[in-house]
Amino acid sequence: MPLATVTAAAGAVRTLLRLEEGNEAALVERAAGVALGLAESFCGQMLVARVVEDSLAGRAAWQALSALPVQTILTDGEGAIDRDGRGWFRTAEDATIHYRAGLAQDWASLPPEIAHGVAIMGAHLFDNRDAAAVPPAAVAALWRPWRRMRLDGPRRA
Template identity: 50%
Template sequence: MTVSGVSPAAIAAAVEEARGFLRLEGEAEQALLERLAATAITLAEAFTGTLLVTRTVEDVLPAARGGGWQLLAAAPVRAIGGVMGLPAEGAPFVLPPDAYAVDVDGAARGWVRVIAPGAAGRVAVSYTAGLAVDWDALPPPIAQGVAMLIAHLFNDRDAGRAPPAAVAALWRPYRRMRLMAEAHP
């Protein structure tokens, strides 16, 4: 899975919220806060199993003829853009729409089924995924947990203490669990 980076706008918004927790004014330690924000957002996504702010994702999957449904790695899926055939030799090519099927289920999981791969041994599926279109649209508990984690990382640079338990408590209701043997419904 290849995921585009967290947008500078999301990082800036997270830093702004963390500044409120830290009671910092001005632009003091901006570069450090931006790195901590990127880290906190990445940790929140790993914990919840969800991309927080919508961005582009590409998965490379096997393309067995008449294969079954395959689950895309990122969630929640907002839209599946297209499928490219990846042959062992030669240039990638666009698979025609009748050569594959896509679905986004009720849990916002994306699924792809390659029906006629042609010369492709693998396929690259491009899609967008994310819980919110921008930082302001995130559920408040997730944004608050990210800001608290940034503040903790900023204040605890040398001590190495564990993050506050409140961070996990804020994120836990949004955690997506995946079973390894999931099948398309």
């Protein structure tokens, strides 16, 4: 996760908690980073765009790239991006594929529901750092529309 994204998320957590700048900054930043990771795991996609590297074995068939949603494939060759943001690449030899994936370019361009859910989750983690507590149901409700799930593996037509 880009450091600028974690810092911006920490600012949103700090605002929600009504903490002053610098007050327990390391804990807030850690909680924000964990909340961002939880959001990516829950949603099943990268939230903020960054460059990803996949190693693919040489095959005649199309192979799915691991991260979603793919914005652009940076490696020259036979690549494609389908309407769902799944990246595909075909290579006859073993290759390392570089591509850019993510839902938004930065924290500011994230959908507000995701960003607010991250702030709520970060505040929850900060407030409950010494005890196990059930995460707020509102977080799942905010993230659920952005969740990507598959029951089978990706297939290219």
